[in-house]
Amino acid sequence: MNTLSPQPASPDAPGKRVHWIARINHRSRTFGFALLLVIMGLHMAQHNRSWALWLALVLQFGVYPQVAFWRARRAADPLHTEVRHMWLDALSLGGWIAVLHFPLWISFAAATGAMQNLTFYRGARGWLEAVGLLLLGCGLAGWVTGWAVQPQTDDVVTALSIIALSLYLFSIALDSQRRSVRLREVRQELRAKEHALQQQLAEIRSLQAELRDQARHDALTGLFNRRHLNELMTHELARCARNGEPLSLLMIDIDHFKRINDAHGHQVGDEVLRETARLLTERARASDMLFRYGGEEFLLVLLPADAIVAKEVAEELRQRYAVSPLTPGDPPITATLSIGVATFADHGVTVDSLIEAADQALYRAKRAGRNRVEIA
DSSP, X not given: OOOOOOOOOEEXXXXXXXXXXXXXXXXXXXXXXXXXXXXXXXXXXXXXXXXXXXXXXXXXXXXXXXXXXXXXXXXXXXXXHHHHHHHHXXXXXXXXXXXTTOOHHHHHHHHHHHHHHHHHHHHHHHHHHHHHHHHHHHHHHHHHHOOOOOOOOOHHHHHHHHHHHHHHHHHHHHHHHHHHHHHXXXXXXXXXXXXXXXXXXXXXXXXXXXXXXXXXXXXXXXXXXXXXXXXXXXXXXXXXXXXXXXXXEEEEEETTHHHHHHHHOHHHHHHHHHHHHHHHXXXXXXXXXXXXXXXXXXXXXXXXXXXXXXXHHHHHHHHHHHTSOOSSSSSOOOOOEEEEEEEETTSOSSHHHHHHHHHHHHHHHHHTTSSOEEEO
């Protein structure tokens, strides 16, 4: 009689690992067959049995478990080997039941063990296999030794049979309880790991969104950056071309920004850039797009806007900016803007050509004295 509980293989010899199936079955088969050896021996002692039968009893229940373990531990497929051993268990136990003339409690204990063992491994199919092999063993032994039915056993044998069967059923219950506890622990571990994984995935998605945002936005001002300009502008130019709508660019530069950095330091310069971005965003329309183009340069895309509207917007921005304080303090820092304007499709039909036209207009504004607007 043997029970199962999935456990990791343990080393049997240096460099050799024994499969848990072979190890568990060896322990339980040795113990169960030893009990049957005592019970059947006590029962046979009350009857006139031949020395050959006694030898067979010792070989079956004393030696055979060790031989089975020796074979299973060297097998390429221990599970298949153990299943064949359990078939042999059921067949031989059926034979012993017939040879002993069907003692009730011994037969019940032996048959129950054989059926339960195969059921553990093979489910309902294993139970049917055990029943069939028990009957086959009974039939073969009865055919060889003759048929007789003597169900009675004395009190000692009966008590030992009941105890052995009780221990076997207890081991099944204990094994099932351990499996249930382990399965519950594994499920809890899986739920915890799944929860942790979901948290990690959420963090990864958040980081990915943050990285995408960082890839598109300038870290200092929060505006779209130059890297994101081509992607958006290509889409908008294609849309404007389909719909026949104008689009204008305002290339904006803070006049004498280097003087601010030199006089007040880069931290103040950064504050000027942030405040400039805020003022431009505040005065831009909802449909417009504002980029930090680089350094102290900004690019405002007006959608839709022709050159006349773009110049009006640029002049308004320039005038308001000139009187807006850029830093706290008394007196606050102020600055002016130079702006170059280019319009699709008057001054270019591609992103690069429009930016080039707006940039050239900006340089003209600077050469003309700064704090002014020039159209390409």
